[in-house]
Amino acid sequence: MNELPQQLANGLILGAMYGLIAIGYTMVYGIVQLINFAHGEIFMVGGFGALTVWLVLPEGFALGAAIPLMILAGVIVSVAVATAAERFAYRPLRTAPRLAPLITAIGLSIVLQQAVWMWYPDAKKDQTFPQFEGGPIDILGANVQRGDLFVLIAAPLCMLALGLFVTKTRSGRGMQATAQDPDTAKLMGINTDRIIVMAFAIGAAFAAIAAVAYGLKNGQVGFQMGFLMGLKAFTAAVLGGIGNIYGAMLGGIVLGVAESLATGYIGDIPGMDLFGGGAWKDVWAFALLILVLLFRPQGLLGERVADRA
């Protein structure tokens, strides 16, 4: 039996999730040149926000009907935390040296993890997340779980909406202007503070959607889930070209597929059986990252790096 379609589908699903989270890294970086290392935790609180709705809904409530509510709650929680973080942790440091907000972000990430661990009921253990009943669906020779369809539908829709927002709306164009030159944008009458908050909020909303996808896929959410996913998403953002929203999604998908194929096939190459499999997939993914950055330092779709950093 040919497992290639299966591995590609696995990679695509995982990659779409990375991509959704990577949007948050890339937007914030594009506008304030801050690597928001707490973004993984924004993703995590979104998962808990969605879970909370599910837990307060009456028993027997259909999952399909609950999903919009869960997304809404996840988005509200994530956006609230992200904008609060922007207001109280990052804004006071906006003129400080780069290192200060970076360290703040790492500190914030630890604070958020421990806060959920401590105060969310029973969150010391991984929490069960609802999943769709029923078996997988066969798509072009690959088994796709019902929960995974969510991310396959949500990711392109989100990208479409974001693309339209950035190019067609006033705020979106203001965002582009702020990314190009915040001082001039301000002189042109753009409220850059508002634009920055908006960048954090959009990134957080996407992270919350990714968190719902994560929960539906893996059947659990835990206070630590943001760390590894955040790291991978950050990698995806760099791979795709940090600052570029389409690059983030592309980077995520490339990373996901690369991981999946590395797990599935590297071990089968004669002489490479020691370097294949699940343990080495991250090594191969990062080797790919280095390779891409060697030939395209700006990332797959990145542009204009020289005037920054």
Place this chain on the structure above:
Amino acid sequence: MRQRSIIAITAALAAGSLTLTACGSRDEGGNSSNGDKTTVVIGVDAPLTGDLSALGLGIKNSADLAAKTANKKEYVKGVEFKIEALDDQAQPSVGQQNAQKFISNKDVLGVVGPLNSSVSQQMQKPFNDAGLTQVSPANTGTELTQGDGWKTGDSVRQFKTFFRTATTDEIQGAFAADYLYNQAKIKKVYLIDDQKTYGAGLAASFKTNFTKFGGQIVGSDHINPDDRDFNAVVAKIKKTGAEALYYGGEYPAAAPLSQQLKDSGQNIPLMGGDGIYSAEFPKLNKKANGDLATSVGKPVEQLDSAKTFIKDYEAAGYEDDYEAYGGLTYDATWAIIEAVKLAVEGNNGEVPSDGRKAVLDAMAKVKFDGVTGTISFDEFGDTTNHTMTAYKVKDNAWAPEFSGEPKLG
């Protein structure tokens, strides 16, 4: 220039905080007295935060229960036991720092823990140098007591201060192989581990014994225990025709691994060691039915000796369950209490001035009927109780299938 001043400030702050921590560690001379009673502290080291905290909190509470029971019964006259629990976050480096904290507190005469074999590796030497007794309720890594030579039959005791109430991976892996091959009649197994000391050791022991029985390992892989998406690995298992998946590791990763295995259309059981024998496993895994685990000792619920423990634990009103290592922790703590009792009795009813040495010397003589059976330690510091139980998930809960001692090949 700006960058340089930041580095300078950071360095100064770091140096300052290090100095403060050094001042902070108390160094009390001798055993402090509490009225007419001497306080003996039993240290507890376990992951109290992180994804293994369910097991860790069960360890902390069970040790606490043992100390409280001893105090209530006045089991050792003139001694008040106190528990000091530290969180190792399941990380070896943190465990080592905790070991130093216990060593610097002169009231600590014994330490219970840790949960992870990898953490224990970093704690054994400092404890050995300080002559402080350590009893782990959960470490199953064979080399912790017998050294790397155990595979070739050259077992050498590693640290005179290390004891455990849990049995070794060697015995656990052999038991799992025996059960799977001879009772469940499964001949082809795919092997996965999480590369940690515990998981890799267990998987290696299973592999040795399973092939010795005549079984076939049709493939193997390693995973990252922080991952939750194993679909790529699962897709690989399909083509090997494995009849079961043996996983060396713990439940947070095992639960999604098992579920994704079954989601992919492969209706084969996942089997693991005591690391997946947690009530959390079937909760996190909606397709856990049929999965197997081995654990040390007889099921706590079936033993008469354990009934009091369960009753007392419930009566004490702890927030968290006693989990997989509750009974073994109680016994580990009680072994230290028993050793303190022997030391005190051998010193005219007073805690000896060199309490740590007296407790360590007494450990070899400790023998009592504990929660999990008769507790005593062999020449390596391993428990003499080799009984294991295989459990199967039925109706989303673990149910005991078979208890016995493994046939060693």
